[in-house]
Amino acid sequence: MRQRFKIPVIASSEITPESVYLKRRDFMQAAGLAALPVLVGASQPARSDVVTGGAPLEYRKPSSSAEGFSTDEQATPFSDVTAYGNFYEFGTDKGDPARYAHEMTVDPWSLEVEGAVHKPGTLHLEDILGGFELQERIYRLRCVEAWSMVVPWVGFSLADLLKRFEPKSEARYVEFETLYRRSEMPGTRSFTSTIDWPYREGLRLDEAMHPLSLMAVGLYGKTLPNQNGAPIRLVVPWKYGFKSIKSVVRIRLLEKQPRTTWESLAPREYGFYANVNPNVDHPRWSQASERRLPSTLFRPNRIPTQMFNGYADQVAHLYKGMDLARNY
Ligand code: MTE
Numbered sequence: 001m002r003q004r005f006k007i008p009v010i011a012s013s014e015i016t017p018e019s020v021y022l023k024r025r026d027f028m029q030a031a032g033l034a035a036l037p038v039l040v041g042a043s044q045p046a047r048s049d050v051v052t053g054g055a056p057l058e059y060r061k062p063s064s065s066a067e068g069f070s071t072d073e074q075a076t077p078f079s080d081v082t083a084y085g086n087f088y089e090f091g092t093d094k095g096d097p098a099r100y101a102h103e104m105t106v107d108p109w110s111l112e113v114e115g116a117v118h119k120p121g122t123l124h125l126e127d128i129l130g131g132f133e134l135q136e137r138i139y140r141l142r143c144v145e146a147w148s149m150v151v152p153w154v155g156f157s158l159a160d161l162l163k164r165f166e167p168k169s170e171a172r173y174v175e176f177e178t179l180y181r182r183s184e185m186p187g188t189r190s191f192t193s194t195i196d197w198p199y200r201e202g203l204r205l206d207e208a209m210h211p212l213s214l215m216a217v218g219l220y221g222k223t224l225p226n227q228n229g230a231p232i233r234l235v236v237p238w239k240y241g242f243k244s245i246k247s248v249v250r251i252r253l254l255e256k257q258p259r260t261t262w263e264s265l266a267p268r269e270y271g272f273y274a275n276v277n278p279n280v281d282h283p284r285w286s287q288a289s290e291r292r293l294p295s296t297l298f299r300p301n302r303i304p305t306q307m308f309n310g311y312a313d314q315v316a317h318l319y320k321g322m323d324l325a326r327n328y
Helices: 018-030 078-083 096-103 125-130 158-164 261-265 312-319
Strands: 110-115 121-124 135-142 147-157 173-178 200-204 214-219 233-235 248-254 289-292 302-304
Touching: 078 147, 110 158, 121 125, 135 214, 135 233, 147 158, 147 233, 158 214, 158 248
Parallel strands: 110 248, 147 289
Antiparallel strands: 110 121, 135 147, 147 214, 173 200, 173 248, 214 233, 289 302
C-alpha cells in the first residue's frame, strides 16, 4: 500500500454540513450549473458533493455502547468520510474513489454465497436492502496507513447473512470478493497496478460470526455512496481498514485460509489477521498513533492507537494463546 500523506483539500473549518451541500446541489442542478466544468485545479476535484445512491434507510439505533456497537467519540464529518479513502479499483490517490466511483453501476446488484454451505444462493439488491433488520453501528475505522475516522454505518451482522445459507461443519474461513468491472473502474485498467483483481479478503469463520462484523449498506442514515463501497461492504472495526472490503459480489465459505489481496502483494507488510495493534509496527512506519480525520498539516489531530482499535473487550478472546507479532 502506498504511504502518502496528502493534506485534505478542505480545512475542517470549511466543511459544509451534508444538508447544506445537498441543498446547494439541488440548487445547482435546478439552475443547470452542475454540468459546468470546474475552473480551479489541474485535475478534476474530488466529488464529495456527488452522493450517488443516498436514499434514506430505516434502521434501529444501538441501545448501548457496552458491546462496542456505538461510541461517544465524535463522528467524522460526512464530507471527510466520502472525500478521502482507499478504493484502488478507482485509483491510488485518496480522492480517486470520490472522483470516479460514480461510474460504477450498483443497481442491479447480485451477491453470490457459495462454497461450504448447505443452501448456496444469490441475494439481489432488493433482498440486501429489504431482507435484513438494519441497525446503526458507530465504529472507529483505522487504516493501516495510520489515519482513522469514526463512521456511523447502517447495516446488519455478517452472522445474520451467513446463517441464512447454513454453513457446513467443515467451513472454517470466509472469502469475500469485490466487483471487477474494467469498463467502470479506471484503477483496474492502470498499467502501473500490480493488484491481481478482483480485490479479495478473508476472515476466520469465528471472526465472521462475531456480532461486531458488519455488512454495511449505508452511512449517515442513507445508502452507501459508491466511493465507500456501495451497495454492500464488509466492516470489521478491530482490524486494519483493508480487511473491510467494498462492493462485495461473492462470499465463499472454505475449509482452508484464502489468499487475500494485500497479503499476496506484500506478505511481510500485510498479514491475514491485520488486527489493529499499536505494539507491532508496520516495517516502514509506526502503528503507535494515528491521524484522526479531519486532519491538516497544522492540526494533525494525532491520537494514540488502541489495541484491537479499542474493541479488545469484545474480541481479544478470539486470539487467546496466539502470538500477535507473528500473526500480524
Ligand atoms: N475494498 C476494495 N474493493 N478496494 C480497496 O482498495 N481499500 C481498503 C478498504 N476496502 C479497498 C477496499 C482500505 S485500505 C481501506 S482503509 C478502507 O477500504 C477505506 O474505506 P473508506 O474509503 O470507506 O474509508
